[in-house]
Amino acid sequence: MTHFAVIGAGQAGASLVARLRAQGFIGQITLIGAEPVPPYQRPPLSKKFLLGEMEEERLYLRPRAWYAENDITLRLGDAVEALVPAAREIVLGGEVLRYDALALTTGSVPRHLPAALGGALPGVFCVRGLPDIEALAPHVRPGARALIVGGGYIGLEAAAVLASRGVQVTLVEMAERILQRVAAPQTSDYFRALHQANGVKILEGTGLERLLGEDGVHGAVLSDGTHLDLDFVVVGTGILPDQRLAEEAGLRIENGIACDASCRTSDATIWAAGDCASFPHRGGRLRLESVQNAIDMAECAADNMMGQTRAYDPKPWFWSDQYDVKLQIAGLNTGYDRIVTRRDDRGARSHWYYDGDRLLAVDAMNDPRGYMVGKRLIDAGKTADPAKVADPTVDLKELMKG
Ligand SMILES: Cc1cc2nc3c(=O)[nH]c(=O)nc-3n(C[C@H](O)[C@H](O)[C@H](O)COP(=O)(O)OP(=O)(O)OC[C@H]3O[C@@H](n4cnc5c(N)ncnc54)[C@H](O)[C@@H]3O)c2cc1C
Numbered sequence: 001m002t003h004f005a006v007i008g009a010g011q012a013g014a015s016l017v018a019r020l021r022a023q024g025f026i027g028q029i030t031l032i033g034a035e036p037v038p039p040y041q042r043p044p045l046s047k048k049f050l051l052g053e054m055e056e057e058r059l060y061l062r063p064r065a066w067y068a069e070n071d072i073t074l075r076l077g078d079a080v081e082a083l084v085p086a087a088r089e090i091v092l093g094g095e096v097l098r099y100d101a102l103a104l105t106t107g108s109v110p111r112h113l114p115a116a117l118g119g120a121l122p123g124v125f126c127v128r129g130l131p132d133i134e135a136l137a138p139h140v141r142p143g144a145r146a147l148i149v150g151g152g153y154i155g156l157e158a159a160a161v162l163a164s165r166g167v168q169v170t171l172v173e174m175a176e177r178i179l180q181r182v183a184a185p186q187t188s189d190y191f192r193a194l195h196q197a198n199g200v201k202i203l204e205g206t207g208l209e210r211l212l213g214e215d216g217v218h219g220a221v222l223s224d225g226t227h228l229d230l231d232f233v234v235v236g237t238g239i240l241p242d243q244r245l246a247e248e249a250g251l252r253i254e255n256g257i258a259c260d261a262s263c264r265t266s267d268a269t270i271w272a273a274g275d276c277a278s279f280p281h282r283g284g285r286l287r288l289e290s291v292q293n294a295i296d297m298a299e300c301a302a303d304n305m306m307g308q309t310r311a312y313d314p315k316p317w318f319w320s321d322q323y324d325v326k327l328q329i330a331g332l333n334t335g336y337d338r339i340v341t342r343r344d345d346r347g348a349r350s351h352w353y354y355d356g357d358r359l360l361a362v363d364a365m366n367d368p369r370g371y372m373v374g375k376r377l378i379d380a381g382k383t384a385d386p387a388k389v390a391d392p393t394v395d396l397k398e399l400m401k402g
Pocket of ligand 1: 007008009010011012013032033034035041042043044045046078079080081105106107108127128129154242245273274275276288289290291292294317318319320321
């Protein structure tokens with residue numbers, strides 16, 4: 001019987017196997033995951049789950065029983081050690097599995113602080129998987145002093161949860177401003193003000209010189225010479241694609257596992273999807289780190305594994321929850337030359353990114369309507385008159401008519 005194997009039981013792996021069955025694949029499917037639990041959603045790890053407002057079971061993308069019901073062999077707690085593409089073999093736990101087609105959905109790994117800076121000290125945490133939250137959660141108590149290293153979405157979401165739980169939070173961002181890599185200055189300004197209003201100390205243009213402690217972290221020295229007394233540290237300095245297996249197997253690597261437009265790697269029987277994979281986009285190569293990308297790319301890969309020739313066309317969207325603000329992002333802002341701000345008197349705010357007259361992306365803060373209209377326009381390749389966008393008396397629905 002034809003055997004499709006999938007390495008990496010996360011968001012993309014779970015979506016891929018579900019799609020194979022939904023499209024009528026009747027062969028054997030094996031989904032292999034290094035973690036001992038069924039595929040789960042990561043976004044709540046830095047939001048509701050860290051706040052203690054969500055049960056672990058609710059993180060699971062599908063109940064364990066679903067895999068058996070759909071005749072999918074789920075091998076959990078088993079990290080694949082090696083791939084041998086020429087023989088179509090996977091090596092795990094001293095066993096060799098043969099496949100007819102393979103998908104790599106291995107995700108990403110967090111950038112750790114170097115041990116020389118104190119990154120290996122007890123009391124230093126990252127926010128990537130369930131075990132990280134289990135280790136961090138007992139330290140989150142009123143009055144504790146925490147340092148967050150990195151002002152991207154993960155660092156800011158962690159800051160919001162800790163501050164809401166009464167922790168005294170200092171956040172350092174080495175770049176000139178928080179969210180510098182991903183958002184316009186207007187969006188950084190909005191979130192800086194939000195965090196400051198909630199008591200978080202935000203230090204931009206400030207790096208971590210080193211952490212202090214022997215048996216556990218108890219302080220930090222910052223690049224401006226400041227000494228901080230601390231109880232724990234959360235590191236949110238970004239992720240790297242998990243490309244180890246692919247690299248060792250000789251697959252082409254370029255900003256992650258390099259795929260063609262159909263999500264196929266440099267080996268004709270191996271596909272890839274999610275955080276670990278890059279794909280051709282607007283004359284360059286793009287790798288996205290989002291739930292939307294993991295699902296849509298995995299579904300495209302599954303269709304192509306079954307013989308279609310579908311090109312992956314990302315329709316990017318992303319969200320972040322911080323305090324009572326829901327940020328929703330549609331599109332990709334790369335190459336913008338101006339920002340148009342729309343705000344109403346009920347607190348909704350959106351930043352619209354343009355390249356000339358072309359609408360590229362929208363950051364919508366507590367503005368679901370702005371997000372929805374912006375997303376529809378961007379997905380349809382349409383734009384919106386900036387003067388109308390900026391005018392709160394213009395009904396957003398009118399923008400759809402243009
Ligand atoms: C705290 C947090 C908050 C986030 N918030 C948002 C958000 O608000 N919105 C959003 O769109 N995205 C968010 N993301 C990003 C999103 O969760 C990821 O982009 C998504 O999970 C990527 O899916 P994936 O399947 O590629 O990787 P993952 O879900 O990470 O799954 C990869 C799996 O592969 C396994 N694996 C790796 N190597 C092997 C091996 N050799 N053998 C077996 N298994 C292996 C890993 O253990 C892992 O379980 C967040 C991520 C984090 C960590």
